[in-house]
Amino acid sequence: MSAPRIGVDIGGTKVDAVVLGDDDALLARHRMAVTRGAEGVIASACEAVAQVTADAGIQVTDAAGVGIGIPGAVRGGVVEHALNLDVERLALADVLRERWRVPVTVENDVNVAALGAWHLLGDGPSSVAYLNVGTGLAAGLILDGRLWRGGRGAAGEIGHISIDPAGPVGADGLPGGLETYASGSGMVQQWGHEGAAAVDVLAAARAGDARAQEIRAGLMHGVATAVRVLVLTLDVDRVMLGGGLTGLRYELLDGARRVIRGWEAASPFLGSLDMGARIVLAPHGEPIAAIGAAKLEVDRG
Structure with a gap:
């Protein structure tokens, strides 16, 4: 034992x-x-x-x-x-x-969530990205069975990638960042209603508010783009979506996949990558990050 x-x-x-x-x-x-x-x-x-x-x-x-x-x-x-x-x-x-x-080991929370996601997915995928879609946007990376932090610990900080130089300026002072579209704080910033939360934007979208629907569409496009970045740069086997906004569950998953299907219809190369099938939702209610923390510095198998 x-x-x-x-x-x-x-x-x-x-x-x-x-x-x-x-x-x-x-x-x-x-x-x-x-x-x-x-x-x-x-x-x-x-x-x-x-x-x-x-x-x-x-x-x-x-x-x-x-x-x-x-x-x-x-x-x-x-x-x-x-x-x-x-x-x-x-x-x-x-x-x-x-x-x-x-012994005590401390690690960034998104990184330990990636480790937990990898262990929960079992012995199939050797490379996994955990995409945290919550207050902010960032990915934790497991590459060939190892947690990848990068040269300065910034690996996975894809929320700072600009996808529209004419887009809204984000909290980092740069326009059109992925985090501005695909995070709770970014959605609220775009909404511009003092004291609002991401759930308020989504509720307004369901009620038919055109601006809120535009922001929700930006969320789906931003998540799909984040998946595209992770697959094209690292070719990870799986991208697990976690974080607060995954409370949307299949509305978010299906929305991101719909955007990806549009790209695949236009590009045979992107179609060959099967990006939509690589996306999975984090198991609801599982203590993914805590499990990952417990597995820090422990090799699977």
Whole structure:
């Protein structure tokens, strides 16, 4: 029997913690609200791990290690610029390693979600992109069975790719970025109604508002374009759609595939790539990022 592994997904509003046992069996899961700020993040992680290990009937010191996914730039266990958590810089791995006395690995949240997606897809695909379509837009990448971060940790930041130089200026100050079209924050920015959320834009689109319908069409086109970028540059076997906007489920999946079919009808080369068939939705309700965090630095098979 191998030692259990603990995974923690720290997001802007919640902490999701799991304990994995033999054959990656889910022994326990605990979700709770996160407290912002450096001390709040540390306290939230400790509380979540204390509860999930109690539920699994183990001590944290029984674990082979703890993996943590968190927003922001992560290098050497140090988190920087996790703005939605009010964390500017935090040596999270060192702090938690000292408290728990077990190995602690910290990674960007989209990267651990990619790792979780790869494991959930089983032994078929060797290369997977997890496309997070939420408040922002970014991809986590597994290439030939390895998490790919890039030379400076920016691999998968495709939200900054401009697809229309005459398009709306995004939060990064550049016009027509993918994130402006295919993210909740970008949709709200285009909508321009103070205090609105992405769900309000989508509700207005369903009610027949022409501008909201245009923004929704831009969402489908943006997601399809993100898939096209990932397939043409990396030829990944699968692109798993995750994040808050995948609450649309098959409306989003079918909309992106419809755009892709239009491209394929015009281009035999694109038609030969079968891009639409490579897209899958993240399993609803699965703790994908927490599972990926638990599997950090562990090779499958």
